[in-house]
Amino acid sequence: MILISNPDQSQWTEMLKRPVMNTENLFDTVRSIINRVKAEGDRAVLEYEEKFDKAILSSLVVSAEEQAEAETLVSEDLQAAIRLAKQNIETFHAAQRFEGKKVETQPGVACWQKAVAIEKVGLYIPGGTAPLFSTVLMLAVPAKIAGCKEIVLCTPPGKDGKVHPAVLFAAKVAGVSRIFKVGGVQAIAAMAYGTESVPKVYKIFGPGNQYVTAAKQLVSLRDVAIDMPAGPSEVEVLADETANPVFVAADLLSQAEHGADSQAVLVTTSARLQQAVKEEVERQLALLPRKEIAEQSLANSKLIVVRSLEEAIELTNAYAPEHLIIETADYMSVAGKVVNAGSVFLGSLSPESAGDYASGTNHTLPTNGYAKAYSGVSLDSFIRKITFQEIKPEGIRAIGPAIEVMAANEQLAAHKNAVTVRLKELEIEN
Amino acid sequence: MILISNPDQSQWTEMLKRPVMNTENLFDTVRSIINRVKAEGDRAVLEYEEKFDKAILSSLVVSAEEQAEAETLVSEDLQAAIRLAKQNIETFHAAQRFEGKKVETQPGVACWQKAVAIEKVGLYIPGGTAPLFSTVLMLAVPAKIAGCKEIVLCTPPGKDGKVHPAVLFAAKVAGVSRIFKVGGVQAIAAMAYGTESVPKVYKIFGPGNQYVTAAKQLVSLRDVAIDMPAGPSEVEVLADETANPVFVAADLLSQAEHGADSQAVLVTTSARLQQAVKEEVERQLALLPRKEIAEQSLANSKLIVVRSLEEAIELTNAYAPEHLIIETADYMSVAGKVVNAGSVFLGSLSPESAGDYASGTNHTLPTNGYAKAYSGVSLDSFIRKITFQEIKPEGIRAIGPAIEVMAANEQLAAHKNAVTVRLKELEIEN
Numbered sequence: 001m002i003l004i005s006n007p008d009q010s011q012w013t014e015m016l017k018r019p020v021m022n023t024e025n026l027f028d029t030v031r032s033i034i035n036r037v038k039a040e041g042d043r044a045v046l047e048y049e050e051k052f053d054k055a056i057l058s059s060l061v062v063s064a065e066e067q068a069e070a071e072t073l074v075s076e077d078l079q080a081a082i083r084l085a086k087q088n089i090e091t092f093h094a095a096q097r098f099e100g101k102k103v104e105t106q107p108g109v110a111c112w113q114k115a116v117a118i119e120k121v122g123l124y125i126p127g128g129t130a131p132l133f134s135t136v137l138m139l140a141v142p143a144k145i146a147g148c149k150e151i152v153l154c155t156p157p158g159k160d161g162k163v164h165p166a167v168l169f170a171a172k173v174a175g176v177s178r179i180f181k182v183g184g185v186q187a188i189a190a191m192a193y194g195t196e197s198v199p200k201v202y203k204i205f206g207p208g209n210q211y212v213t214a215a216k217q218l219v220s221l222r223d224v225a226i227d228m229p230a231g232p233s234e235v236e237v238l239a240d241e242t243a244n245p246v247f248v249a250a251d252l253l254s255q256a257e258h259g260a261d262s263q264a265v266l267v268t269t270s271a272r273l274q275q276a277v278k279e280e281v282e283r284q285l286a287l288l289p290r291k292e293i294a295e296q297s298l299a300n301s302k303l304i305v306v307r308s309l310e311e312a313i314e315l316t317n318a319y320a321p322e323h324l325i326i327e328t329a330d331y332m333s334v335a336g337k338v339v340n341a342g343s344v345f346l347g348s349l350s351p352e353s354a355g356d357y358a359s360g361t362n363h364t365l366p367t368n369g370y371a372k373a374y375s376g377v378s379l380d381s382f383i384r385k386i387t388f389q390e391i392k393p394e395g396i397r398a399i400g401p402a403i404e405v406m407a408a409n410e411q412l413a414a415h416k417n418a419v420t421v422r423l424k425e426l427e428i429e430n
Numbered sequence: 431m432i433l434i435s436n437p438d439q440s441q442w443t444e445m446l447k448r449p450v451m452n453t454e455n456l457f458d459t460v461r462s463i464i465n466r467v468k469a470e471g472d473r474a475v476l477e478y479e480e481k482f483d484k485a486i487l488s489s490l491v492v493s494a495e496e497q498a499e500a501e502t503l504v505s506e507d508l509q510a511a512i513r514l515a516k517q518n519i520e521t522f523h524a525a526q527r528f529e530g531k532k533v534e535t536q537p538g539v540a541c542w543q544k545a546v547a548i549e550k551v552g553l554y555i556p557g558g559t560a561p562l563f564s565t566v567l568m569l570a571v572p573a574k575i576a577g578c579k580e581i582v583l584c585t586p587p588g589k590d591g592k593v594h595p596a597v598l599f600a601a602k603v604a605g606v607s608r609i610f611k612v613g614g615v616q617a618i619a620a621m622a623y624g625t626e627s628v629p630k631v632y633k634i635f636g637p638g639n640q641y642v643t644a645a646k647q648l649v650s651l652r653d654v655a656i657d658m659p660a661g662p663s664e665v666e667v668l669a670d671e672t673a674n675p676v677f678v679a680a681d682l683l684s685q686a687e688h689g690a691d692s693q694a695v696l697v698t699t700s701a702r703l704q705q706a707v708k709e710e711v712e713r714q715l716a717l718l719p720r721k722e723i724a725e726q727s728l729a730n731s732k733l734i735v736v737r738s739l740e741e742a743i744e745l746t747n748a749y750a751p752e753h754l755i756i757e758t759a760d761y762m763s764v765a766g767k768v769v770n771a772g773s774v775f776l777g778s779l780s781p782e783s784a785g786d787y788a789s790g791t792n793h794t795l796p797t798n799g800y801a802k803a804y805s806g807v808s809l810d811s812f813i814r815k816i817t818f819q820e821i822k823p824e825g826i827r828a829i830g831p832a833i834e835v836m837a838a839n840e841q842l843a844a845h846k847n848a849v850t851v852r853l854k855e856l857e858i859e860n
Contacts, residue, residue, distance in 0.1 A: 021652070022652075023651070024651065077835050078835055078836070078839050080832070080835075081831075081832035081833075081835040081836045082836070084829065084832045085832060085836065087535075088535040088536060088539065088829070091533060091535045092533050092535050092541045095531050095533045096543070101525050103521060103522050103525045103790070105517075105518035105521045105522050105789060105790035106518060109518070109784075109789050109790065111522045111789060111790045111791050113526070113808065116769045116770075117769075118802065118803055119769065119770070119802065130840045130841040130842065131839075131840065132840065133836075133839070133840070134836055134840060166839060202802040202803040203803045217651050220659075221453070221454065221647050221659070222451070222452070222659065224803065225800070225803035225804060229650075229651070229652065244855070246851050246855075247848070247851060247852060247855075250844065250847050250848040250851045251848050253844040253847070253848075254842070254844040254845040254847070254848045256844070257842055257843070257844040257845070258842075284844075284847065287847075288843055288844055288847075289841070289843050290841075290842075290843065290844070294844065335818060338816065339546045339547075339549065340546075340549075341816055342816070342817075343816070343817045343818075343819070344816060344817065344818045344819070345818075345819055345821075346818060346819065346820040346821075347820055347821070348852070349821045349822065349823060349825070349826045349852055349856075350819055350820060350821040350826075351848035351849060351852065352845075352848065353833050353837060353845040353846070353848045353849050354539075354819065354821055354826070354829060354833060354849070355817075355819055356833075356837075356845060357832070357833045357836045357837065357845075358829045358832045358833050358836065359535060359539050359541060359819050359821065359825075359829060360533070360535035360539065360541045360819075361541050361817040361819055362817065370655070371814065371816075372548065372549065372632040373548055373632040373633045373654065373655035373814070374655060374814060375813075375814040375815045375816070376815075376817060378543065378815060378817075380810065380815070383805075384796075384801065384803070384804060384805040385805045385806075385808060385810070386768065386771055386772070386773070386774060386801075386805070387772075387773045387774065387785075387791040387792065387806060387808075388765060388773075388774045388775075388776060389773070389774070389775055389776065389780055389784065389785055389789050389790075389791055390776040390777055390780060391775075391776075391777070391779045391780040391784055391789065392779065393779060395779070395789075396779045396780075396784070399514065399518070399784060399788045399789060401511075402510070402511035402514045402515060402787070402788045403511075403783050403784060403786075403787045403788050405507050405508055405510075405511040406508070406511050406512070406515065406563075406564055406787045406788065407783060407786075407787065409508050409561075409563070409596060410560045410561065410562065410563070410564060411560040411719070411720075412560065412684070412687060412688075412720075413687070413718055413719050413720065414680065414683040414684040414686070414687040414714075414718055414720070414724065415684040415687070415782075415783040415786060415787075416783070417680050417683070417684070417714065417717075417718075418677070418680040418681050418683075418684045418781035418782065418783045419781060419783050419784070421676050421677060421680045422677060422778070422779055422781065425674070425676075425677075426779075
């Protein structure tokens with residue numbers, strides 16, 4: 001951990017720098033996989049599954065039998081936990097339903113928006129030893145509430161050709177339509193273009209390694225939407241002298257264990273807290289199974305003392321953390337001044353883990369400072385708002401002449417004429 | 431124009447194909463301009479302005495004098511039209527303000543969203559003979575309502591080093607903070623990375639040619655958000671036998687005059703209307719100043735007769751037009767079944783021109799079928815929704831055990847521990 005005290009504002013940019021993730025140098029490799037899947041469909045996907053996931057598959061589809069079996073393999077307490085989490089995620093995201101207002105911008109000119117679900121969405125869930133069933137809930141539950149008709153999930157199988165049962169169980173609870181044993185770039189390509197087995201979708205969600213990220217970027221240039229750009233996960237704890245160093249240390253560590261490039265930052269007004277957190281992190285770290293990963297991440301982790309709460313807030317907004325935990329005496333007032341963050345956790349009993357799993361908020365959030373321009377995944381991510389307008393005679397008479405003038409000045413005579421023919425017709429009718 | 435009757439559904443994909451816009455082959459050229467602007471700032475921008483826009487500039491900034499002068503050069507009727515349009519755009523977009531609901535997902539677990547403006551946004555307005563002052567309104571008015579602190583506008587100057595007065599006037603009316611004489615790739619690069627004159631922004635909006643599009647794509651991979659992917663503009667008119675062929679023809683032509691690659695499509699249940707529209711298009715075309723452009727576009731334009739209104743709607747949703755004009759007897763019922771479109775115009779008195787200029791809806795919309803996954807620009811485009819959560823003792827006791835189980839099963843022990851330390855502390859307190 002790097003202890004910093006009262007850094008000058010001129011040092012902030014350098015101090016808050018994140019690791020640079022350049023995926024462009026992967027584009028050639030990734031593009032060749034995408035192109036083969038696009039051209040050859042399932043055949044190419046099956047080959048890549050054998051090559052990259054060491055899985056020899058006869059079918060990409062997770063069968064009804066496999067789904068049923070999965071349920072028997074998930075412990076009762078995990079089933080109950082997944083159901084509780086699902087319920088809270090559903091409650092929070094259902095409250096985000098959009099009801100458009102009809103607005104008369106002028107008498108006779110009615111305009112409104114209507115929310116419509118994206119018809120087909122694809123969710124990517126990475127494989128590996130730790131199955132991200134929580135991400136299944138975070139993506140599929142809002143997709144279901146939004147009303148997406150086809151919710152496709154791709155996840156790499158193990159060498160035995162099977163998908164982790166907790167992922168299958170979460171998918172069932174959340175309402176996923178179809179699950180495919182496909183991972184990596186080939187999964188993104190399959191969902192972007194469709195194969196014999198995997199349907200083409202209109203938007204792809206979910207985390208992944210740098211190859212998956214590069215694939216999502218490439219297909220998003222022209223062919224399919226994606227949730228948001230990706231980067232390593234990060235947490236900032238903003239704390240004053242009232243914060244509990246045990247909690248703060250635990251929160252920093254829960255970020256550090258994600259990966260060597262995870263960012264964990266403490267910004268505090270208290271030098272004593274800085275020291276106490278440092279000691280507490282070292283103590284808790286010793287007990288962690290993923291100690292080595294966390295240690296690598298902590299090597300870049302910063303514990304920063306600043307002069308005032310105002311400065312702490314300013315620094316926070318400059319950093320734009322994915323997760324922000326505010327442990328200060330008056331955390332509500334601090335929260336009111338946060339303008340750049342993905343998800344904010346208030347007070348001493350709101351750890352990031354709560355939002356990661358079960359409080360109801362989404363855990364797919366903007367990293368890498370993207371919070372300055374992007375929101376996390378929400379119900380909005382699964383809908384579009386279509387605008388409608390209905391203009392009556394009174395309305396077109398009122399705005400028609402302005403349209404004619406503007407169109408003429410933009411040298412678009414046909415645009416003008418589309419109004420002129422209507423105004424003429426109204427005159428004749430009168 | 432291509433007249434089609436009762437096409438089989440198997441032909442739809444081919445029939446509705448859009449021109450392919452591949453910008454990847456421009457990436458090398460575009461990347462080199464971006465890199466120079468990133469490295470050399472204003473100096474590179476000034477050189478590119480001389481090279482590409484033939485403008486020798488002493489400063490990139492539009493001065494207060496230039497802005498004042500512009501006002502004297504815009505006719506009174508255009509000023510009034512711009513003000514009327516601005517008012518309607520403001521009324522419609524102000525009604526889109528988001529008020530988050532606080533939700534207790536369980537007792538003691540409060541979650542909510544708060545809308546916060548993107549602090550710095552950049553608007554790109556292309557140059558050329560037809561100044562797109564309407565686009566200035568469409569982007570700057572919602573940015574202002576959202577509360578963006580810095581609204582930067584870049585637009586290429588003419589050879590005389592000046593910006594079109596209507597663009598400057600619209601920018602003033604809409605509340606743009608600062609205007610710069612920069613066009614093309616160099617404008618996108620300047621806003622993405624900042625130069626001595628041009629501030630770095632977090633999100634870039636606006637239309638442009640294929641170089642601008644490629645530049646937006648490249649910078650959006652890592653450094654800045656963009657409004658949406660770009661493609662040629664398009665309109666579909668969905669009409670039955672009650673439609674007025676004069677209006678339909680005028681609407682198709684108002685799209686066709688945009689550019690040779692613009693798409694204008696009629697889908698109708700009436701063979702008589704198809705014929706009448708064809709004749710009327712030819713008649714109106716002859717009178718247009720941009721006749722040659724429109725002719726090229728019309729060569730690919732399709733007038734399609736289908737068997738039923740249901741089929742017309744299905745075809746429409748498969749095409750996902752940027753603009754959809756519905757001229758049928760019962761247009762409200764048809765509108766209710768539209769799920770893929772950018773902006774919908776209802777009835778015989780709602781031409782696309784109305785939404786292009788002055789009804790209040792936004793004209794920056796998803797083209798190229800992107801309406802299947804993207805919304806048009808709205809107030810949402812200028813904000814982020816940050817999630818907040820505040821958990822009380824009752825809440826963490828209720829969800830804590832579920833979080834512990836889930837974290838343990840994802841093999842994230844530190845995530846589990848962040849809850850465990852808090853539950854332990856609560857036990858001690860009791």
